[in-house]
Structure formats: structure tokens, C-alpha cells
Amino acid sequence: MFKTMMRRAGKCAVVATAGLMMMSAQAAEPIKIGSFLSITGPASFLGDPEVKTLEMYVEKINEEGGVLGRQLELIHYDDVGNASSARNFASRLIRSDNVDIIVGGSTTGATMAAVPLIQQAEIPFISLAGAVVITTPVKKWVFKTPQSDRMAAERILADMKDRGITRIGLISGTGGFGSSGRTQTLEVAEKMGMEVVADVTYSGSDTDMTAQLTNIKNTKGVEAVLNFGFGQGPAIVTRNYDQLGMELPFYQSHGVASDSFLELAGSAAEGLRLPASPLLVPDSLPDDDPQKEVVQNYKAEYEARWDSKVSTFGAYAYDGLMLAVRAIEEAGSTDPEAVREALENIKGYVGVTGEFNMSPDDHNGLDPESFRILEVQNGEWKLID
Amino acid sequence: MLAEFLQYLFTGITIGATYALIALGFTLIYNASHVINFAQGEFLMIGGMATVSLTAMGVPMIIAIVLAIILAGVLGIALQRFAIAPAKQADVVTLIIITIGASIFIRGIAQVVWGKEYHVMQNFSSDEPIWVFGAVLNSQSLWVLGVGAVVVVALVLFFTKTLTGKAILATSMNKEAARLVGVRTQMVLMLAFLVSALLGSVAGIVVAPITFTSYDIGIILGLKGFVAAAIGGLGSGVGAVVGGLALGIVEAMAAGYISSDYKDAVAFSMILLVLFFMPRGLFGPKVVERV
Numbered sequence: 001m002f003k004t005m006m007r008r009a010g011k012c013a014v015v016a017t018a019g020l021m022m023m024s025a026q027a028a029e030p031i032k033i034g035s036f037l038s039i040t041g042p043a044s045f046l047g048d049p050e051v052k053t054l055e056m057y058v059e060k061i062n063e064e065g066g067v068l069g070r071q072l073e074l075i076h077y078d079d080v081g082n083a084s085s086a087r088n089f090a091s092r093l094i095r096s097d098n099v100d101i102i103v104g105g106s107t108t109g110a111t112m113a114a115v116p117l118i119q120q121a122e123i124p125f126i127s128l129a130g131a132v133v134i135t136t137p138v139k140k141w142v143f144k145t146p147q148s149d150r151m152a153a154e155r156i157l158a159d160m161k162d163r164g165i166t167r168i169g170l171i172s173g174t175g176g177f178g179s180s181g182r183t184q185t186l187e188v189a190e191k192m193g194m195e196v197v198a199d200v201t202y203s204g205s206d207t208d209m210t211a212q213l214t215n216i217k218n219t220k221g222v223e224a225v226l227n228f229g230f231g232q233g234p235a236i237v238t239r240n241y242d243q244l245g246m247e248l249p250f251y252q253s254h255g256v257a258s259d260s261f262l263e264l265a266g267s268a269a270e271g272l273r274l275p276a277s278p279l280l281v282p283d284s285l286p287d288d289d290p291q292k293e294v295v296q297n298y299k300a301e302y303e304a305r306w307d308s309k310v311s312t313f314g315a316y317a318y319d320g321l322m323l324a325v326r327a328i329e330e331a332g333s334t335d336p337e338a339v340r341e342a343l344e345n346i347k348g349y350v351g352v353t354g355e356f357n358m359s360p361d362d363h364n365g366l367d368p369e370s371f372r373i374l375e376v377q378n379g380e381w382k383l384i385d
Numbered sequence: 386m387l388a389e390f391l392q393y394l395f396t397g398i399t400i401g402a403t404y405a406l407i408a409l410g411f412t413l414i415y416n417a418s419h420v421i422n423f424a425q426g427e428f429l430m431i432g433g434m435a436t437v438s439l440t441a442m443g444v445p446m447i448i449a450i451v452l453a454i455i456l457a458g459v460l461g462i463a464l465q466r467f468a469i470a471p472a473k474q475a476d477v478v479t480l481i482i483i484t485i486g487a488s489i490f491i492r493g494i495a496q497v498v499w500g501k502e503y504h505v506m507q508n509f510s511s512d513e514p515i516w517v518f519g520a521v522l523n524s525q526s527l528w529v530l531g532v533g534a535v536v537v538v539a540l541v542l543f544f545t546k547t548l549t550g551k552a553i554l555a556t557s558m559n560k561e562a563a564r565l566v567g568v569r570t571q572m573v574l575m576l577a578f579l580v581s582a583l584l585g586s587v588a589g590i591v592v593a594p595i596t597f598t599s600y601d602i603g604i605i606l607g608l609k610g611f612v613a614a615a616i617g618g619l620g621s622g623v624g625a626v627v628g629g630l631a632l633g634i635v636e637a638m639a640a641g642y643i644s645s646d647y648k649d650a651v652a653f654s655m656i657l658l659v660l661f662f663m664p665r666g667l668f669g670p671k672v673v674e675r676v
């Protein structure tokens with residue numbers, strides 16, 4: 001009891017001194033950064049590292065003196081992976097919290113639910129979700145940091161083509177991520193002259209995908225299998241794939257590019273390939289890679305602070321926050337139109353996810369090459385390309 | 386052809402056996418109290434998660450499993466003692482709502498204690514799958530089926546051969562009369578919660594190596610188990626087993642032969658059909674309302 005009181009008193013003292021030191025800065029209103037994330041619920045593996053990243057870097061930026069001499073204030077809500085609460089929280093951020101910019105939206109569903117409100121309120125919004133619909137067609141106020149699923153499909157199919165594969169079996173989740181990935185894969189395959197000969201789906205709560213995989217296995221002419229989905233589903237697919245003794249080259253999407261996937265899928269993941277952020281293999285990057293330093297720093301800082309493994313999803317939040325800060329700095333104010341314009345013209349920002357080159361008709365700014373193709377070898381990620 | 390059919394059948398039976406075990410838990414409590422215990426899925430989660438975390442702490446698997454089952458049992462009794470019993474004469478609907486509240490509570494605690502990630506449990510025996518006429522059978526599936534069968538036989542013996550079992554049956558048939566002949570019905574109720582918690586945790590443990598486990602695994606599996614119990618006719622033990630297997634097999638066949646998109650739709654249309662033509666389910670008791 002006494003101990004906690006002492007600790008509290010200590011904290012108060014620290015806060016008070018920090019406050020005194022920043023008297024001048026505090027004279028100005030803080031810059032409010034709003035966020036709605038799926039911190040709990042089925043998409044918590046996205047929202048959890050994202051909120052941790054935002055908290056940590058807002059703190060760090062504030063310690064270093066803030067942005068434009070003003071402190072940052074992070075206001076975040078947990079949408080539990082539910083699109084309608086995401087919309088409610090977006091409305092709260094705009095109407096009652098009066099935030100200057102929104103960095104959030106862990107899932108495509110949550111993002112798209114909030115987009116109409118944000119477009120109407122005319123506030124810059126950087127989404128952390130993947131689907132291509134978020135920035136295609138371009139929406140004036142909406143930006144995003146992850147590569148789109150279309151780029152992932154392009155990257156995967158290009159790698160398949162290099163290996164001489166033209167006929168693929170596709171198994172995808174029925175959630176927003178999986179179904180959008182499926183659509184993109186079908187389109188890209190057609191463009192690249194490849195054929196999707198089997199096309200099956202599973203729902204996010206399924207606990208066994210043997211039936212669907214048997215279907216693919218019995219389809220004639222399948223040369224490789226691609227699984228588009230996120231969450232525990234792809235790990236189950238991977239295990240079932242192994243149990244069924246399927247030997248064809250197996251690809252996963254960037255949706256499962258994390259170490260926890262390796263843990264869940266175990267030895268069944270051996271030999272599979274996926275497109276991923278360089279964050280998974282920071283030390284294998286060549287020294288002249290511009291991203292190497294950013295990636296290594298983010299990984300080291302995150303892991304030191306939270307004592308848990310860094311994830312690609314947290315990196316989306318890192319890039320989102322840094323893009324927002326850079327845009328506000330360049331705009332010289334928090335005037336929404338000026339910030340939006342600055343965001344749209346960011347060139348050559350080297351982030352953890354890739355190098356961003358925004359333009360009025362590209363509110364994502366990444367190219368497919370920012371994905372690296374990794375292969376699982378001996379239970380670890382190995383950089384292939 | 387045959388291989389394909391067998392593959393779907395294996396998948397269906399495995400998951401169906403799990404549904405059946407959960408459905409049996411629903412049935413037990415429903416019989417003893419007419420309450421549908423929506424915290425049933427949480428017993429399943431506790432079983433899986435406790436085993437995983439205990440083995441991670443270095444406890445041998447067998448002991449971890451026993452401890453997890455005991456933990457679930459204690460939780461079952463606690464649920465009855467501290468949530469259901471104080472509400473005494475409340476409506477059945479009120480009690481059902483209490484169980485929903487309890488399930489959210491348990492899930493919340495589990496999330497704080499164990500975190501939100503999915504966890505892996507090792508197969509009980511080898512990881513090598515078994516090949517039967519060109520179809521693959523996960524060795525863990527045999528465990529699920531075997532344990533399921535043992536549990537069902539044990540339950541049958543319990544209800545037909547032991548006095549306690551008979552007391553539960555008597556209470557389910559007529560609470561007033563049972564009390565008049567000296568059955569302590571509160572005790573029986575507690576026992577029903579204990580046994581169904583044990584059932585749930587066993588289901589959760591044997592199925593965890595196949596499905597993975599996480600703090601919220603109980604929601605969907607619990608719901609499917611309830612559906613299975615409803616198909617079989619709430620309150621019927623045979624119904625719970627048949628309902629569970631039927632649901633699992635129909636799901637797997639639909640996913641394989643029709644389209645995985647319609648898998649759940651097919652399963653749920655089946656419930657509609659069954660309940661439409663047999664409102665009390667496949668094996669539901671024929672109840673005559675006394676006027």
C-alpha cells in the first residue's frame with residue numbers, strides 16, 4: 001500500500017516537473033490525434049500493436065518537444081473489430097473531441113464504415129487497413145499506410161510466374177480482408193494470363209478447412225495454392241494442408257506475416273511463401289537498403305518498451321503517425337486543408353512498411369516492390385526476394 | 386469419390402463429436418433446471434486455455450489436463466452457487482440472462498489472465514495423420530471420438546446405475562415430487578452444473594489441438610453446441626449426441642460438395658426444417674400440458 005502511494009507520489013512529481021519544463025509549449029493547445037482501433041475482439045492482433053505503437057511514439061515525440069512546438073494528444077477508442085462502433089467512435093472523434101487528424105481503422109470494415117463521415121467532416125484520415133477499396137477510387141480526405149491487397153496479389157502471382165506456375169487453387173476467408181483479396185487475385189490473375197482453377201472459401205470462425213482443401217486437391221491441374229485471409233484461419237489451413245499431405249507450392253498473404261503465425265502453424269508452415277514487410281527480417285536486409293535503419297530502430301524500440309514481439313501491423317501505425325507528423329510540420333499548422341495537401345505531396349518518406357510517394361491520384365504511395373517475398377525455412381522467415 | 390466422401394465424413398464427425406459434448410452439457414443443466422446455460426462455451430474455453438497455460442509453465446500434460454478439468458468443475462459450482470442460487474425463485478428467462486452475464490464475465494477474466502492471442506496445444510499422440518482409403522484422419526480426431534464415446538457411456542451409467550444420477554433424472558422429471566421423496570434439489574442443481582462444466586472442459590481440451598484455443602473460442606463453439614442440442618430436442622441425451630454429429634456432418638458435406646459459402650446456411654436451414662416439422666427436435670420429449 002505504502003509502496004504504491006510512494007510510486008504514485010513519484011509519478012506526480014515527474015509529471016509536475018515535466019509540466020514545468022514545458023510551460024512554454026503548453027501555452028499552445030495540443031495537437032489532437034484521434035484514433036479508433038480494434039484493440040480487443042477478433043482483430044485485436046491488429047489493434048493491440050497499433051495502439052501500443054501510437055502511445056509509445058506520441059510519448060517519444062512529446063519528450064522531444066512535440067510538433068510545431070505543440071504537444072501531441074492521442075485520443076483513442078476501441079471499436080472491438082465492429083464496423084458500427086467504428087463509425088460511432090469516428091463521429092465522436094470529429095464532433096466532440098475535435099481532433100485535428102485521424103490515424104486509425106484497423107480493419108477494412110471499420111475504415112470503410114467511418115469514411116463517409118470523415119469525408120463529410122473534411123478531416124484528414126490515415127487508415128491502417130489493407131483493402132484496395134480504401135484509396136481506389138481516390139477519396140479526397142482518405143489515405144492509408146499498408147500496401148493494398150492488390151499489390152500483395154501482384155507480388156505473389158509474379159513470384160509464382162517466376163517459378164513457372166500458371167494454374168492456381170485459391171482458398172480465402174469470407175471476412176473483409178479475405179474476400180477483397182480474393183477479388184483482387186482473380187483480377188490480377190486474369191491480367192497476368194494465369195488461371196484460378198479452384199476457388200473455395202471458409203468463414204472466420206471455421207475450425208477445420210480439410211473439406212475445402214480436399215476440393216482443391218481433387219481439382220485437376222492445380223500447380224500452387226494461395227490462401228488469402230487473416231487471423232487463426234490461415235494457420236488452420238496451413239496445418240490441414242500439411243495433414244492432407246499436399247505437396248504443391250503454398251502461398252499465404254501478407255495478412256499472416258507475423259511470428260505468431262509461425263507459432264500457431266508450427267512445422268506445417270515449412271516451405272510456404274508470403275509477401276511481407278521487411279520488418280520480419282530486419283537483419284537480412286542488405287546494408288544499402290534505405291529501410292534497414294528505420295526498420296531496425298522501430299523493432300528495437302518497440303520490443304524494448306513492450307517486451308513483446310514487434311508486428312507488421314504496429315508498423316502501419318508507426319508510418320501513419322509519422323506521415324501525419326510530417327504533413328503537419330510541412331503544412332506549418334493543423335489547418336485540415338493544408339495538412340491534407342501536405343499529405344498528398346509527401347515524397348520519399350522512408351517508413352517501416354516501404355517508401356511512400358504520395359500523389360493526388362495515389363493516396364497510398366507504395367509500390368508492390370515494397371513487399372519482400374519470404375519463405376519459411378527451419379521455422380524462420382528467410383528473405384527470398 | 387469415396388476418398389472425398391470419407392474426408393468430408395471424418396471432418397464432420399470430428400467437429401460433430403465436439404458439438405455433441407457441448408450439447409450434452411446444455412442438456413444436463415436444462416434437464417435439472419430448465420435453464421439454458423450460455424456459459425457452457427466458457428467451460429470449454431477454460432479447459433483448453435488452462436491446459437495450454439499449465440503445460441507452458443512446465444506441468445506435464447496429463448496433470449495439466451486434470452488440473453484444467455478441476456478448475457472448470459470449481460468454476461461450474463461457483464457459477465451455480467454465486468450466480469444462479471442467489472436468484473432462487475427467479476424466472477427461467479432471468480436465470481438464462483444471468484448465465485449470459487456470467488459468460489461475458491468469465492471471458493473478460495480469461496482475456497486479462499491469458500491475453501488475446503490464439504494458442505497451440507500439442508496433439509495427444511503423434512502428429513502423423515492416418516490414411517484410410519485415401520482420406521486423411523488426424524490422430525487427434527480419434528481422441529475426440531474416443532473420449533466422446535467414453536464420456537457418453539459414463540453418463541449413461543451414471544444416470545441409470547447410481548442413486549445420484551437417478552436423483553438428477555427425478556428432479557428433471559418433476560422437481561416438486563423429487564423434493565417430496567427427499568431429493569435435495571439444490572444439491573442436484575449444483576451437481577448438474579459441475580458435471581456439465583466437466584463435460585465442457587473435456588470437450589475443450591480434446592478439440593484444442595485441432596482448432597487452437599483462445600479466450601473467445603467458447604462463443605462460436607458454445608453456440609453451435611446449443612444449436613445441436615436444439616436439433617436433437619432440448620433435454621434429450623440421445624438427441625444431443627445425434628444433433629451434434631448431424632450438425633457437424635451436414636456442415637462438412639455442405640462445405641465440400643456445395644460451397645463453403647453456404648456451409649452455415651445449410652446447417653441453419655436444417656435447424657429450421659427440423660424445428661418446423663418437429664418443434665420439439667428430433668428426440669424431444671412429448672410433453673402434454675396439464676390444465
